[in-house]
Amino acid sequence: MATLITDPELEQRVRTERAGWGIDRYDEVWDGTYMLTPLPNLEHAEIQTKFVAVFRAALGFEGPAHVYGGINISDRAEDWLGNYRCPDAAIVLPGNPGRNCGAYFLGGPDFVVEIVSPHDKSRDKIAFYESLGVREFLVVDRNPWMLELYRLRDGRLELVGQSRLERANLLASTVLPVTLRLTPGSPRPRIDVRHADGLQHWLV
Numbered sequence: 001m002a003t004l005i006t007d008p009e010l011e012q013r014v015r016t017e018r019a020g021w022g023i024d025r026y027d028e029v030w031d032g033t034y035m036l037t038p039l040p041n042l043e044h045a046e047i048q049t050k051f052v053a054v055f056r057a058a059l060g061f062e063g064p065a066h067v068y069g070g071i072n073i074s075d076r077a078e079d080w081l082g083n084y085r086c087p088d089a090a091i092v093l094p095g096n097p098g099r100n101c102g103a104y105f106l107g108g109p110d111f112v113v114e115i116v117s118p119h120d121k122s123r124d125k126i127a128f129y130e131s132l133g134v135r136e137f138l139v140v141d142r143n144p145w146m147l148e149l150y151r152l153r154d155g156r157l158e159l160v161g162q163s164r165l166e167r168a169n170l171l172a173s174t175v176l177p178v179t180l181r182l183t184p185g186s187p188r189p190r191i192d193v194r195h196a197d198g199l200q201h202w203l204v
Contacts, residue, residue: 030128031083037120040088043188044115047140048088050204051113054193055091058178058200066092072104073112075132080104085125089113091176098132108132111175116141126150130157136175145189147171147182165189 027037040048052069059065068090074080080101090109092098098107112134114122122139129137130152137150137157146164149171150157161171163182171180177196182189183203191204 027086029082029084040115040117043142044088044117047115047191047204048113050202051089054202054204055089055111055176055178057202058176058193058195059091064094068092068109071109073109073132074104074106075128077101077106080106085128087112087125088115093175108134110134111136111138111173113138113140116143118143126157130155136173138171138180140191142188145182147180147191149173149180 027034048069052067056067059067070086070088071090072080072084072086073090074084076083080103084104087109089112090105091111092105093110096107096110098105098109100106108129112129114125114137116122116139126137133152134157135152139146139148139150141148144164146162148159149161151160151174152158161169163169163171163180165182165184168181168183173179179194179196181192183192184190185203193202193204194200
């Protein structure tokens with residue numbers, strides 16, 4: 001159940017407490033509206049950690065690309081805390097026009113990942129990522145299990161493919177040198193990631 005806090009003092013107290021407890025890591029601000037997000041469960045955290053490791057390996061550990069396990073992304077050079085999102089993974093390739101501002105990245109990464117949790121708004125971030133020019137957006141849904149790959153075309157992030165257990169289509173990135181496919185596993189389905197070189201292979 002969503003809760004709207006209209007009392008400014010209570011709002012500030014809640015935000016201060018969340019910061020003090022260290023549970024505001026995934027909170028976001030959407031055009032001035034503070035979005036309280038629960039910490040990811042262990043499955044979510046495992047998938048996020050593995051994705052970061054796989055993408056780092058696929059791009060080379062000493063390569064010029066930057067692979068982040070969650071960063072603040074904003075469209076504002078000033079007052080960035082008034083509008084930002086925190087994807088589960090973000091990749092910035094050489095030549096990206098965005099800027100590393102220390103606490104946040106100004107502009108769109110080349111590739112972002114959102115791992116869906118109950119009641120979150122991962123897909124509602126599409127318009128924001130479009131506005132920043134994110135080139136590809138991967139959604140990992142877990143109820144039911146499904147991968148969705150969106151690609152920027154004419155300023156819009158369009159769905160270019162889905163991979164489900166019953167129809168495990170291959171999703172080929174045009175931004176990263178990898179393909180992705182959902183595959184059966186235990187205790188959860190796995191994400192089969194293969195390098196374009198045909199030699200490297202990982203299970204997330």
